[in-house]
Every structure is written in C-alpha cells, then in structure tokens.
Amino acid sequence: MRLLLHACCGPCSLEPLRLLLEEGHDITIAYMNSNIHPQAEYEHRRDTLMEFAREQGIPVVEGVYSPKAWANTAGVYANDPAMRPWRCRACYRQRLDEACDYALTNGFDGVATTLTVSPYQYTDIIREELEAACALRGLVPVFRDYTDQYPEATRRSKALGMYRQNYCGCAVSKKEAEQEREERRIERAAAKAAKLAAEAPKRAAAEAARAKKRAERQAYAEKRAAQRAALKAYKQAHPSDAQDE
Known part of the structure; x- marks a missing residue:
C-alpha cells in the first residue's frame, strides 16, 4: 500500500524501513516531532534522517515544528513524574494525529511509525494511539512492534556513523x-x-x-x-x- 511512515529519528528508522519495504509498501517518511527540544536537536535529528533517506531514495515530508503545540498538550503533564505515561500518550497522539492528517489529505492508504523500536517507549500505548488516529480518518494502521530490532538498529546506525541521541526528545x-x-x-x-x-x-x-x-x-x-x-x-x-x- 501507499504508506506514510512516521519517523522519530534516523537510527530508529533503519529496521522499520527495511522491513516495510520488504513487505512491498510504497513508503514516504514523515518527520513530525514537535516534542523534540531544543530546536537545534530537532534539526540535527531531522538532517540525519533526511541524509539517510536521500541515500535510499525515500521521500521525506516535514511537519510544522511547534513546541508550543506540544507544550499545550503533552507538556501539561511535564511537572509530575507519575504522569509520565499520560505525557507520552499525549505526545504520541499529537504526532500521530499530524501524520494521519497529512496521510488523509495526500492520498495515503495507511500509516506506520518507528516509535516502537525503542525499548524505552510504551508500545501498547503507541498501538492504541496509532489505531485510534487511523480509525478517525479511515486509514489502515500498520502497527509493528519493532522492539526486537533495537540491537540491530543500534549496530547499523553506529556502523553508518549516524548521530545517536541519548534521550527521547522532550x-x-x-x-x-x-x-x-x-x-x-x-x-x-x-x-x-x-x-x-x-x-x-x-x-x-x-x-x-x-x-x-x-x-x-x-x-x-x-x-x-x-x-x-x-x-x-x-x-x-x-x-x-x-x-x-
């Protein structure tokens, strides 16, 4: 299918992109991550991803970088460590809603995400938010749990000399x-x-x-x-x- 792949960074894109291409999908990457702070970090991750995507011949679309929008949604849970799952859920929702809006407007069949590569994420919540965002727009949620691909993604990204961040984003x-x-x-x-x-x-x-x-x-x-x-x-x-x- 014509698939929009929401990507959080270059290293986490390696294995999902490879596996989804092997499945036969026509992929465009969506870099939509207003959560990333500061802006210099956002740009560094974006540039790393785009350089890799160009080498692979994969188109990339970039969303509007709006830290204020993130602060008004996920950011409201920022001061309470106990609310971390809710903060992450709101963060996933904002980014996946943005990706699904773009997919609907631009004729994509489905949406996937690279967020599940990291073992530090809430995989079940990501599934719920992806499925909900797609259901509202009549899109196919292509959910995959890529946690088992984390070691290979780490190995490949290091071998490629990719910039590797040491925190999630916000x-x-x-x-x-x-x-x-x-x-x-x-x-x-x-x-x-x-x-x-x-x-x-x-x-x-x-x-x-x-x-x-x-x-x-x-x-x-x-x-x-x-x-x-x-x-x-x-x-x-x-x-x-x-x-x-």
Whole structure:
C-alpha cells in the first residue's frame, strides 16, 4: 500500500524501513516531532534522517515544528513524574494525529511509525494511539512492534556513523535521562567501591606475602654479601693460604 511512515529519528528508522519495504509498501517518511527540544536537536535529528533517506531514495515530508503545540498538550503533564505515561500518550497522539492528517489529505492508504523500536517507549500505548488516529480518518494502521530490532538498529546506525541521541526528545525526557545516567554512575561507583572493599583483605594478604618475599630476598642477599666480604677479608689476612691454593 501507499504508506506514510512516521519517523522519530534516523537510527530508529533503519529496521522499520527495511522491513516495510520488504513487505512491498510504497513508503514516504514523515518527520513530525514537535516534542523534540531544543530546536537545534530537532534539526540535527531531522538532517540525519533526511541524509539517510536521500541515500535510499525515500521521500521525506516535514511537519510544522511547534513546541508550543506540544507544550499545550503533552507538556501539561511535564511537572509530575507519575504522569509520565499520560505525557507520552499525549505526545504520541499529537504526532500521530499530524501524520494521519497529512496521510488523509495526500492520498495515503495507511500509516506506520518507528516509535516502537525503542525499548524505552510504551508500545501498547503507541498501538492504541496509532489505531485510534487511523480509525478517525479511515486509514489502515500498520502497527509493528519493532522492539526486537533495537540491537540491530543500534549496530547499523553506529556502523553508518549516524548521530545517536541519548534521550527521547522532550525537555522532560532529557532531564530524566540525565538523572538516570547520574543514578547509574553513582550505582557503578558504589559497586566498584564495594568490590574494592571486599577484595581489600585479599589484596592486603597478597601485599604482605610479597613484602615477606622481598624481605627474605634482601636478607639472603645481605647474608651472601657478608659471606663474600668475610672471605675477602680472610684472603687479605692470609695471603699465603691464597698462594697455596
């Protein structure tokens, strides 16, 4: 079918695009992501996606970048961490509604999305929102759970030298990602400290054993030096004995 593929970024587009093309669809990519903050990040992700799409001969359409529209919908849940699923649902809805509006106006048969590649997304909610948006407009929802493609998408995007973002997109997710990375850093540091503490007696025993060996070698060397000095002194005191030898 003539399919509009909503794409969040270049890396997440790799495997969905490949698989949907293998299914025989005529694909156009829709970059419609007013959630991405700041604008420089939005443009960086867009440019990465468009460069790849050009190489593949896939057309890309770009929606209107409107952070204000996002703030008025998903952004209303930004200050309450417990509302994260609702914030993400509103975010999915805004972007998929935009994609479906474009698909309806421009003669597409169905709409798909790359959002399910990331294991950090709410896959079931994405399905619900895609199906609802398509149903309102008489479009076919082409839903696929691409979570199992995440490792391959990661491998391919790294091999291609693609820009890879380290947060979902919105300012809230950026802050959350930074906090999670800091928490993981603290956890790793604590685990390392605990490991070092647990291994301290073993290291101390090993160092004591090494110190004992060093002391034994030093004592042996001093003993041999004393023997050589005594022998030398004896020979100097008894030169006739040395001649008899």
